[in-house]
Amino acid sequence: MPTRSDSTSESSGEFDSKNFLKQLTERPGVYRMYDDGGSVLYVGKAGNLKKRVSSYFRKTGLAPKTEALVAKIASIEVTITGSETEALLLEQNLIKSLRPPYNILLRDDKSYPYIYVSSHSDYPSLTFRRGRTKKGGGTWYGPFPSSGAVKESLNVLQKVFRIRSCSESYFKNRTRPCLQYQINRCTAPCVEYISPEDYLQDIRHATMFLEGKNPVIIRDLMDAMEAAAKNLEFEKAASCRDQINHLRHVQEQQSVDGEGGDADVVAIAQDAGVVCIVVIIVRGGRVLGTKDYFPRYSLEQSEGELLSAFLGQYYFGGNTRREIPRDVLVPVDVDGQELLAQALSDAASRETRIRKNVRGERRRWLELAMTNARQTLLTHLASKETVYRRLLALRDMLELTETPSRMECFDISHSHGENTVASCVVFDENGPLKSDYRLYNIEGVTAGDDYGAMRQVLTRRYRRMVAGEGKRPDLVFIDGGKGQLSIAREVFDELGVSDIPLIGVAKGVTRRAGMEQLIDALTGDVFRVPADSPALHLIQHIRDESHRFAITGHRAGRDKKRRQSTLEGIEGVGPKRRRELIRYFGGIQDLRKASVDEMTKVQGISKSLAENIYAALHDE
Known part of the structure; x- marks a missing residue:
């Protein structure tokens, strides 16, 4: 049976706000706070979820009512939206349907x-x-x-x-x-x-x-703003700019309150041996809420097979039958789709369709569900209970005398040798320790020489440690095969570091997730770990985070070296389109806040191009 997610710490029974906030997105959305009985306490919206939710857990300055609320929190769920307006609408829907006790002032919409x-x-x-x-x-x-x-x-x-x-x-x-x-x-x-x-x-x-x-009208105002600026009438130009910003707020598309219809929107995301399925419930064209599930699965199952098994349990499992909508929207083809759709239709006494190829509002619902699935999975992977369970499995697998409290992983990134960088990511007993992440610019190494780059970064990092200037890890991973690992072993020998286990993570012959080969630098042994092992899932998480951080750093350095703006690296966005985007939104900061639908209002920006711009600006 699917299991609802929560963010409580298994060891203490209290809400682990520190680890929850570490992975929380800065995008707009709605948050729901629950007590230990699963009852909703409070529903709120935010233009920046991380900043807003973090404000509840500051040590001082909280009102008595807020302190009482925080004391009861056992878990928090979030739903990401395309804009703050969409978050406001979803917040209204949830307050009216859930009637949380701490939302007394927002039981109706008179303040809007x-x-x-x-x-x-x-x-x-x-x-x-x-x-x-x-x-x-x-x-x-x-x-x-x-x-x-x-x-x-x-x-x-x-x-x-x-x-x-x-x-x-x-x-x-x-x-x-x-x-x-x-x-x-x-x-x-x-x-x-x-x-x-x-x-x-x-x-x-x-x-x-x-x-x-x-x-x-907005284009006319943009022309007026530019004309005023050329005539040095800066107050008039600023007035036009403010009017443009106001008009953009008014004409925002409200995709959580769009075309009518009932649908369950189902999205799936998987990483590091974990699958997250998110269901967004839409009734009468309104998004009423979301639910998150983490079903168990085997490595051999495809996303279509996983969704088929999940939907069968979701609608027909247990003692209580769920409401079956007219449409079930999915991101991939579901195994046995026709048979499952017929079973749903028979149970609902009317036609129910399972649909993948959808447009307009339904497409936005599906994209919203996929975004939420990725964010929920990221939060789950960083939860304290998940990391602790995997640490114990890693300790037992490597036969370590103690559970590692600090692990480091290194990766190299470059583009045909250009602007080579090395990443060092750090994990502790709480998951990613981003404050200790480091990015090293590699210099004086032949283009494309990954071995030389690995030697340089390891020497720079652990020479400082030997001199007493850096923290000592309990375990070090190298993203690469025997060649990179042998370089790491040589550096450790040269520096006299002999008591830190050194493990290489190679992709294996098939280069598929779950088929990784681990190499022990001390013995040279090559071994595989079962794909469902929590220890392997932790290693995959560390390796993938190291790769992501290296790629992000390489791209940032490359663009800086080429003196490119944030928009210049996006395919299909030339000088004219960049100019139109900046004119319309007034700058990169406001462009980052815009939804895909708002971007399509700019002349020359199609829906697909807007999606690419949005993804690039939010590093998705």
Whole structure:
């Protein structure tokens, strides 16, 4: 049966906030706090999950209510979203469905701003509202994360489209135009200075803009901003920049509250011998929440086989039948898909489809699920209980006298010999110790000489240790075969280091995960570990982290050497597109905060290119 994830420490029974926060993403999303009984305590949103959740665990400055909440936390689950607006909408849905006890002030949505288009048949108004009601009909846009952005954007919309903002009673009793008409903020529909047809055309353009279908105004403002800057009118340019930022907030696509329909969105991620499956539950077009599972599996099973087994247990296992939606969205083909879909349809007494190739909103749901699966797996791998269990298995496998408390792993990265770097990553009893990670620039070595690069980095690292300037590891891994390992052994012999076990990690003949060969530098023995061994999973995690850190450092150094900007290394983003991106978002910082859908609003940026840009900026 699938098992729900948690982040509690098995040894103490208390929430291990330190290790949870180490791997928590800085992207926007929603977090849910649970007590030891599995009941939700609090639901919150954040533009930066790591900063927001970390604020609950600072040592001082917490309000009494927050202290009481933190004392009850046994686990935290997060759901990553594409933008802060999407996080706000998901937060609302979860609060209304879960009714957490510590969300008293957010039991309804009265604190959130909306834009309201009235239901007047000829001359609708466009106004700012707090809270959404069912009275009076009309169309609601929102909610939005910033009331200031909404008000400023409404001012811009009224300047451009000159739509009335007065109440119905004020509108009906006018006999002459008001001040808004005199200052060109309204076309005076109250005295019929404009025909209903022309006015409704303005309304249509304004609503198209609110729906994100008309970015022309932003382009006009960008042109005005550049013209003002060239004329040294910097205050005017800054005003245009602020208006652009406000308008972008208003026209954000809200993918967690999109097209209707019921679906369960199932994503899978696997690494270091662990599989994580995330289910996002969508009902009536709204994302209601997520659940995480870590099923056991064998190395021979493909993702399609894993999902087939999981879906069968998820919907039909146990005493309680789950609600079966019309669509089950999956990232890969599921084994026995037709038979499973028929079984789901029979159980639901209507057609249920298992779908992989989807578009539009459903595609965004699937991408969101995949992102959450990767992040949840990363957090699980770094959890204290997981690392401790693997450390014990590693100690027993290598027949060490004590459990290693500090492990180091080295890897080399270069591109045809250019800008060679070496990485050193460190793991302790809590998992990755990123504060001790080091990146070494390799100099004076022939291009492509990995052996020479390995000799240089090991000499630099352990010469300092022998001199008493660095921490001493209990175990050292070398990402490579016998050649790299023999170099490491020579360096250790030259420095007089004889009491630190040295292990080489080679990919093996098939170069598949789980088929790695381990080499003992002292004896020269080559051996394999069962693919389901927790010890091997820990070694894979350390090796993969070393490789990732080396690649990241190499790319950063290469781009710096070539004097490239962050965008220059992205395929398909030339000078013109870079300029349009910077003009639209105002800089790299705001571009990093943008979702894929927001990027597609920039002229010349397709959906696939926006996905590549997003992945490059977030190092995915």
